[in-house]
Amino acid sequence: MPETTPKGLTRLAFGGDYNPEQWPESVWQEDVRLMREAGVSMVSVGIFSWALLEPDPGRYDFGWLDRVLDLLHENGVRVDLGTPTVVPPAWFYDAHPDALPVTADGTRYAFGSRGAICHSNADYRAAAANITTKLAERYGDHPALAMWHVHNEYGVPVSACYCESCAAHFRRWLTTVYGTVDAVNEAWGTAFWGQRYSTVEQINPPRLTPTVGNPAQALDYRRFADATIRENFRTERDILHRLSPGVPVTTNFMTALSQCDSIDYWAWGREVDLVTNDHYLITDGRRTHVNLAMAADLTRSVAGGAPWLLLEHSTSGVNWQPRNPAKAPGQMARNSLAHVARGSEGAMFFQWRQSRRGAEKFHSAMVPHGGTDTRVWREVVELGAALESLDAIRGTRTVADAAVLWDWHSWWAQSLDWRPSEDHDARERADTFYEALYDRHLTVDFAHPEADLSAYPLVVVPALYLMTEAAGANLKAYVEGGGTLVVSYFSGIVDEHDAVHEGACPGVLRDVLGLTVEEFSPLLAGERVRLTGPEGAELDADVWTEFVVPRGAETVWTYADGLTAGRPAVTRHRLGEGAAWYVSTRLGTEGLDAVLALAGQDARIAPRAGLPRDVEVVRRTGERGSYLFALNHTASDAKVPLDGPGTELLTGERAAGRLAVPAGAVRVVRLDG
Template identity: 90%
Template sequence: MPETTPKGLTGLAFGGDYNPEQWPESVWQEDVRLMREAGVTMVSVGIFSWALLEPSPGEYDFGWLDRIIGLLHDHGIRVDLGTPTVVPPVWFYRAHPDALPVTPEGVRLEFGSRGAICHSNADYRAAAARITTRLAERYGDHPALAMWHVHNEYGVPVSACYCDSCAAHFRRWLATTYGTVEAVNEAWGTAFWGQRYASLEDINPPRATPTVGNPGQALDYKRFADATMRENFCAERDILHRLAPGVPVTTNFMTALSQCDSVDYWAWGREVDIVTNDHYLITDGRRTHVNLAMAADLTRSVAGGAPWILLEHSTSGINWQPRNPAKAPGQMARNSLGHVARGSEGAMFFQWRQSRRGAEKFHSAMVPHGGTDTRVWREVVGLGASLDSLATLRGTRTEADVALLWDWQSWWAQNLAWRPSEDHDARERADAFYEALYDRHLTVDFAHPEADLSAYPLVVVPALYLMTEAAGNNLKEYVENGGTLVVSYFSGIVDEHDCVHEGAYPGVLRDVLGLTVEEFSPLLADQSVRLTGPDGSELGGDVWTEFVVPRGAETVWTYADGLTAGHPAVTRHRLGEGTAWYVSTRLGHEGLDALLGWAAEDARLDPRAGLPHDVEVVRRSGESGSYLFAVNHTAADAKVPLETSGTELLTGERAAGRLAVPAGAVRVVRLDG
């Protein structure tokens, strides 16, 4: 079995992407000296270096890489070594221009950025295998090697290509997946609009068409593109496993960024030896620490609950948003330790030294343009010391309270054209429900709809337009066996082929919810509705309403106005030993909090009203003990109740009764017993 932790790393991972090729060798000695000063334990090397390692076809120059890896090893710094297959050299593209990807409109993209790859191209695959083999043969038994880093951020910026090579590959994929053209016709519903195919050879990628194309074809092409990238990853991984046994292999995910909506991370999580993730704060006016917590919880869930590694984030501002503010003093440590609380075995950054040239020269780094006499550098050194003091929690697991169901393939399907309302956004609903759970101080595991849910007293379904019969049966069994389920609108509607489930909406969820939906009634952009409860209280909704018909469910809240006035808006259905809730409109934060409060009572989850707002409290536990993290995102000092006494690891102080957490600070208590 491959290793699932970085080889030779005894503490938490701390460091970042190191690109020494951007600097003269005279800087390298200073780099390793500063790394030792900061407490760096591991750096990622070689990710974008193919053109330097193979400057011309079949001619290799490993001298510079030998020297830098040797220098890092001499200073006790572990190496996450990249296979540089995200950016083939320009000579490769001049020899094989058809390896450049083609857009749906037929435009071939050019060299000069990164990730410009047709993943179906045989020449690219062969070249990637050759450079990966050379690296594995040369460094597979190097004492500095901690793990392999294949490619970089698959799916960013290009996941799908629409060239003739991809067309041929897609047909082979369809033949493997469906067997016959008749099965493809059935799955895609090609009888509609006369789209029926007589042969698999007639099928092309979903290129630009006069109007909306076939949604089944579009959905399958997303699956194909994802599977093709994963195929290439596995090919490199298998070379590395064969030539460097015992060294774990990973690639960096981007689980919670909408920029990477083309990757099914449930599938990818099964292929890597260690799950790693890149996370950058989206500064769009929302509470960035909530998105951070969500990213960490989602990544841990993709890892099956096992520890994972934050392989990239930023020390301060990033460079690719319209506006890129700096992080506030102390925010870098809060961000980093917030990821550790939720399962990361460290905190790595992009990048070590801030670039002077290139597209990301204004992206912050561990060593900023201003050098070591800067706030960022001082905070980097402080964070290194903090992570060193937390080494004993390696291998422990984060404890979760509830499950939130999420499926990338359902997201793909819902985002296809011509849905009932473009204002309904599956990701927005997932964010909103997550934030409401976060504000109730409930730690969330994400789960696939067909996963075993028996460990969770409460399961939330914020938006699952696509749901298989197996998933529907899974949720019904969960509720019958005593679970509490909360489902939001436009869930359970279609099967894996984007075919509407037979019968009334919501398809495979009818029985568990005890209702049917006669008709969707989306609202216009400026419309909203009022909901009234049995006690006369009111909630507000927007975007969506439905004509709900209870068939065993009880009505809890009713539409007070609008086209659906008098119809149920929120229902509750007792089934077997459990309860299923349904909400048929888009509730705001207040409404979601109320809904989840009722569901939490059904689930017998202890209320945590005594915990301060925006102070997250998370626990990790394992053989080395139990650890309580308290992360204060507010400008006021806070106190967190402790069930038992313990030692606060960042200060060394004893803690009992109530833990003092200063404004903007983090405290980690190793609990006694």
């Protein structure tokens, strides 16, 4: 079995992307001195350095990298060594211009950014395998090497190419998946609009068409693009496993649902030795710490619940959003430790020293332009000390209270054209349901719809338009076995080929929900409806309504106005030992809280009324003990109830009863026993 923890790393990981090639060697000695001062334990090196390592075809210059790795080793800093295959050199594109990707409308991108790659291109594949081999042969047993970092943020910014190489590759992929062109025709429903193919050679990528193309073809092309990129990762990974045994191989994911939608991370999580993730706050006015928690929970879930590693985030502002505010004092540590609470084995940043040139020169870093006489640097040093005090949590696992079902294939299908309402957004539903669970102080695992759900008293389905027959049977068995299920509208509608399930909607969820939907009735922009429920309680909704017909389900909330007035809006279906709830309209977090409160009673989840809003409490447990993380995201001091006495690791103080958590601060208690 491959190693799953960074080799030789005996502490939580702390450091960042280190790009010494951007600086004269006279700066390197200062870098390692400051790394020691900050308590840096690992840095990522060489991710964008192909043009320096191979300045001309077949001519290599490893001298500078030799000196960097030796210097880091001498100073006790472990190395996450990159294969630089995200940016081939200019000379490569001069020789192979067809390796630049082509958009659906036929535009070929130019060299001059990053990630401009046709992953089907044979010349790129050969060149990437070659530079990876050269690096593994030279550094596979280097004493500083902790792990390998393949490529960088696969799928960003280009995931799919539509060139002739990709067309030929797509046909081969279809033949492997379906066997015959008749099977493709059946899966894609090409009888509609006369799209039938007589040979596989007639099939092209879903390029620009005068109106909407075949949605099943577009869905399969997203699968093909993801599989092609993953194939290239596996090639590099296998080279590294062969030439550098005992050293784990990873690539940095971007699981935050708002940052990368082109990668099926359930599949990718099975390919890496250690799951790592990059996360950046989306500062659009929402509560950024909620999205952070969601990304961390999703990353841990992709890792199968095992510890993972935050490989990039920012010390302060980024540079690629319309507006890039700085982080407030203390927020960097709070963000970092929130990831740790939810399973990360450390906190890494992009990048170590802030660049003076290039596209990301205004992106914050551990060593800012202002140097060490800055707030950011002082907070970096404080965070390094805090992480050192938390070394005991290494190897422990985060404890979850509920599960949210998520599937990238369903998201892809939902995002295609000509759905009942462009205002329905699968990601928005996932965000909102997650926020409602977060506000009930529930820690969440994400799960694939066909996964074993028996460990969870509560399972939420925020938006799964595409569900297989197996997924539907899985949810029915879960409820019959005593689970509580909450399903949002427009779920269970189509199969894996985007074909509507036979019979009435909601397809594979009819039996478990105990109802059918006669018709979708999306609302116009700005329209709202009221719902009336238990003891006259009213809820407010928008975007979507449905004509629901109970077939065993009981009505809990009813539409009070609109076309569906008097019809069921929220239902509950007793099935076996459990119960399944259905929400047929778009509720905000307050409305969902009312539904989840009742569903939580079915699931026997006790309310956590003693915890203030935006004070986050998460547990990690393992052979080394049980640890309670309390993160105060508010401007007021708070108190958190403890199950028993323990020691607060950041201050060394004893704690019992109610733990004081100052405004904006984090406390971590190792519970006795």
